[in-house]
Amino acid sequence: MSASPPAPWAHARSLVYAAGLAAVLPAxxxxxxxxxxxxxxxxxxxxxxxxxFPTSSVDGWAVRGTGPWRVVGRVLAGGAPAPLTEDGTTVEIATGAMVPAGASAVLRVEESTRTPEGFVDGVPRSSPQWRQPxxxxxxxxxxxxxxxxxxxxxxxxxxxxxxxxxxxxxQPRTALLVFGDELLTAGPPGAGQVRDALGPAVPGWLRRYGCRVDSDDVVGPVADTLPAHVAAMRAALEVADLVCTTGGTMHGPVDHLHPALAELGAEYVVNTVAVRPGFPMLLARLVGADGRVRFVAGLPGNPQSAVIALVSLVVPLLAGLAGRSLPTLPHAVLTGPVAGRGDHTHLALVRLDRVAGTAHPVRHVGSAMLRGLAAADGFAVIDPGGTGSVGDRVPVVPLPLLPGERAW
CATH class of the missing domain: 3.90.105.10 (Molybdopterin biosynthesis moea protein, domain 2)
Structure with a gap:
């Protein structure tokens, strides 16, 4: 596989969506x-x-002809009434009940009276009080x-x-491989090691985006060796439609993702995206011996960058795999300034006010930080070469709130 220049963010979304749509999952x-x-x-x-069938919209009387009307029965929801065959007759009717054939009107119960002889009297409204088939x-x-x-x-x-x-x-079955010898899976960080925040968190994001992630589909930390990476990826690809990895997306001494993909015969759909945070991200495609297409999404090791890779590459891919439209981004008005990132798109964490249609920039937004993400509802999109000013109306990438919930 050969490297390619960073893809513009919007173009990368289109590329991965098209790749997913070409491999749409079976029904x-x-x-x-x-x-x-x-x-x-x-x-x-x-x-x-x-x-x-014709369904009464109100409680009242199904009548035939002009009143007053003689009561000849009752029809409740779930019953099939006999037809009204004589003028001047009526049946009591409940909301949702089938209107009998022959009825000329439905008289609301609150607009009816009973005569001393037990007849029903009143003036039906001119508009029909039932729903037509x-x-x-x-x-x-x-x-x-x-x-x-x-x-x-x-x-x-x-x-x-x-x-x-x-x-x-x-639903796509998705696996997560966590790379990094420096990661702890329990206890506080220290002595050069940091706590793995992505292993516990990414499966939840994936489920909210419509993936199936079983407990045994989360593996790691995987040892920082090429054989370990290849073995873990090969095993995950046996069962998963999509394998997400965390870390190793650069070309450092212990970054083995690219060599592992090459050994497995993968091809890049997108290799790096011009977006900040989250720059070293990728999506690759593999075709198995069974002819089934599988994907590998390389998420950066920094937590916020990993989530940006999810919304930038994984979400459009999943839309394609599901046969949905490419998600259209809503817009909101910035209530605070947002810096630009030069030639890169800037995805800036914001808290959304859906009633007012505003986006409020949050603090603690470094690529390695999660505090800002925990307080945010999405990312404001600042185009390359631009900045965000108070009052600007900008696209927003919303984060899902609950499994399956529409985020905007």
Whole structure:
């Protein structure tokens, strides 16, 4: 594999998205309750008209002809009423119940009276007080296209359509390999060693972005030798669609990621991105003997840089693998200045006020720091050669809040 100049940040997002879309994951059929966080693999269409029958919008009386009306029955939700065949008759009806054939109007209960003889009287409103079949949708109509993220609202809509399962894209199985002999997995840092912050944190980010990460898919610290790197990556690629690694993305004496990728026969999709923090990041592609495409995302060892690599390369890749659109970035107005980073895009940590549409720069934003990240909701995008001034409206890369939650 040959090195290439750093890719502009926006171009890198497009490249990895296209690579993911070219390797879109297969569709699976899942029960509705198991589809949250997945992506529709085919359009969502109803099995019947919605509603499937005329449905009362109110509690009251389904009447035929002019009043006063003689009460001949009652219809509740879930029942199939007999038709009204005589003028001057009515049935009591509940909200959501099927309107009987022959009814000319539905009279609201609060606008009705009872005569001494037990008849119902009143003046029905001129507007229909029931929902007509197909008012919301007709059978076979495309309600949502393939590529739509599935959330509880989509699941509820699918259930109302009469569906028991959905065809969705299989979630990518993702492994994490943590590189670095200097890392501790327990206790306080000291004596030249630092605590591994990415091993415990990155799986949570990946799950929030729709990945499957099992406990045995997190491995490390992997010894700082080329054979150890190759063996760990080879094992992870046996089961994973995407392998994320932390550290080793430069070309130092113990940075073995690039040589390991070369030994495994990988090709770069993106090799370094002109973005700060997070400059030494990469995405590589491998085709297995089974013909299946797998990916390796090289995340920098500095924690904030690693998260920037996730939002810059992994998130667009996952969108492609799921058959979704490339995420469109929302915009917010800066409430404080943000420095530029020369020829590189600057992703600056901000706290978002979604009501006001503003982005507030936070402190403690060094690439090795996590304090600022813990207080932030996303990154303001400052273009190469520019700076961010108070009042500027800039793109924002939001961070997800909960698994599967839309971040903006």
């Amino acid at each position: 699976v059929e899942l029960p509705l309750a198991e589809t949250d966080g997945h992506t529709l693999a085919e359009p969502l269409t109803p099995r019947t008209d919605l509603p499937a 197909g008012e919301e949708a007709t059978v076979g109509e495309e309600l949502l296209p393939a590529g739509t993220p599935v959330d509880p609202a989509v699941i509820g809509l699918a259930a109302s359509c009469g569906l028991d399962t959905l065809r969705v894209r299989r």
